[in-house]
Structures are given as C-alpha cells and as structure tokens.
Amino acid sequence: SSAVMSLTDLIDVALISARLQSPAVGMTAEAATTAYGIYTGNAVNFFNLPQTLITALAVSVLPTIASARAAQNFTKVSKTMATAMRLTMIITLPAGAGFLLLSGPILRMFYSEGTVLGGQLMAILGFAVPAVALVAITNAVLQAFGRIDLPLISMFLGALVKIFGYYVLIGMPELNIAGAPISTAVCYWLIALINLFHIGRLSHALPPLGKTAGRPFAATVGMGAATYLCHTVLLRVLDAAPGTVLDKLVTLASIAVAVVVYVVLLLLLHAVEREDVLLLPKGEKLANILHLK
Numbered sequence: 001s002s003a004v005m006s007l008t009d010l011i012d013v014a015l016i017s018a019r020l021q022s023p024a025v026g027m028t029a030e031a032a033t034t035a036y037g038i039y040t041g042n043a044v045n046f047f048n049l050p051q052t053l054i055t056a057l058a059v060s061v062l063p064t065i066a067s068a069r070a071a072q073n074f075t076k077v078s079k080t081m082a083t084a085m086r087l088t089m090i091i092t093l094p095a096g097a098g099f100l101l102l103s104g105p106i107l108r109m110f111y112s113e114g115t116v117l118g119g120q121l122m123a124i125l126g127f128a129v130p131a132v133a134l135v136a137i138t139n140a141v142l143q144a145f146g147r148i149d150l151p152l153i154s155m156f157l158g159a160l161v162k163i164f165g166y167y168v169l170i171g172m173p174e175l176n177i178a179g180a181p182i183s184t185a186v187c188y189w190l191i192a193l194i195n196l197f198h199i200g201r202l203s204h205a206l207p208p209l210g211k212t213a214g215r216p217f218a219a220t221v222g223m224g225a226a227t228y229l230c231h232t233v234l235l236r237v238l239d240a241a242p243g244t245v246l247d248k249l250v251t252l253a254s255i256a257v258a259v260v261v262y263v264v265l266l267l268l269l270h271a272v273e274r275e276d277v278l279l280l281p282k283g284e285k286l287a288n289i290l291h292l293k
Helices: 002-020 029-047 049-070 074-108 115-144 149-170 176-203 209-238 245-268 274-278 283-289
Strands: none
Touching: 002 029, 002 149, 002 176, 029 049, 029 074, 029 115, 029 176, 049 074, 049 115, 074 115, 074 176, 074 209, 074 245, 074 274, 115 149, 115 176, 149 176, 209 245, 274 283
C-alpha cells in the first residue's frame, strides 16, 4: 500500500504541473512551479508532522492486536482497537483544527514568502489530518487481522480518486492548485471509510462513535473557539502586523491557550482514559500527572 501511494506521489509531480499549465488555468511554467513549491514545501511539510506520532502508535498496536487474536482474546482486541482509534482522534482533531484556524500565522513563523497561498492550502489539508491518521491505524488493524490485501485495495482506490481529483479540480481556474489538497482530503477519507467498513465487517462491531470521536470533537470545537477568540483579540489589541515578532508571539500565545483549553475540556468531558495515555511515550508518568485512573 505504501508503494501505491509513493507511485501516486510521483505521478502527482507531473500531473499538478501539467494541469496548472493547461489552457483552462493558463499558468506559466514558472508560476506553476512556484505554486507547487509552496504547496509541497510549506503546506505538505506541516501536514506530515502529526503523522509521526500516529505511525508510532500504529506500529505498537499491530502486534498487540495480532497476539490477542491468536489467543482468541477478543475482548482485548476490541479494547485495544477502541483505545487506538480514540487516541488517534484525540491527537489529530485538534491538529486539523489548528491547521484550519492558524495555518497562515504558523507559516509566517517559519517562512517569509508564500504564506498567504500556503496558509490557504494548509487550511484545506487540515480536513485530511484525521483521515490520514485513521488510514494508518486501520491499515495496522487490518494487517493484525491477517488481511493485508484489504489496505492495498483501499489505498489503490484512494489513489485513483486522488489522481482523478487532481485532473478535474486543478483544471478548474477558480480552484487551480487548491484542487490538490481537496483531492488529498477526499482520497484519505475514502480510504479510511473503506477500511472502517472492513474492520466492522471482520470484528462485527466498531468502537462507539460518541466516545471515540464525539467527545474529542466537542473538546476540539471548544478549543477552536477559544483559539480563534484569543488570536483575533490579541491581533486587534496589539495591532500586530503580519510577519513581525509581535505577530509570531501572538501565534505562540494562541497555541498555548489552545493546548490548555483542549486538555481541560478533554478531562471535563472524560474524553481521555488512562489506557489512552499509556500508549504514548512516558504514558504512565503523564497519566499520573493528570490523575487518570
């Protein structure tokens, strides 16, 4: 499945450039190269960051579920699967919201050019962050179930949709390069949903939606509101111009507020359990600090 997506990425390079220079869009070769560079160099680089944590989680989940299935301990299989998916949502929903709300300000902390377009593209990719994480986790679960063929099929279908989306959406003048992150989001959500369908079929049940995604989503909404309010008020009060040191400090303060509000809401909503935290590095120490039982 990784080979399928790698091959798709190679096709992307030529396809995106070609569609941007098509008669319908009419970009020059230089403009197309610049747009593609902003997309891959700014937006995609940050998009890949949350996946590092989820990859480590997926690696740890696979042998646990496989050994539990071998021992016919189906209770442990269900519990581990639910914990992994819940932790995935807890990590990636706020990350996606952060991309949506603070993409431009975050890019301005590291880049001096291309932050407007890069921020717009990164914001769209925010919708794909939870989907990519779900793909990694569900791929691992299906492999633990002994069905390595199913992730390959779903990834292949997703790749086809992504290529088709690139061709159609990027070729629309009103979207042009924005068609790339839209296609990426649709691609990964399709793969995730197909994988979830197969997991539900094989395990005869999926983790409860409310506990797995509903509570983290509610905490994310509250966090997003607090972050937007904090960032907007600070910008107006301090009159921080884009790209200045003050602008970067406002962004850092908004991120700090987001983290605090999100953690508090997770605890108030009982969205996180001790088993969730134990899957993280130094999870036992963190669970004790948060007084999770």
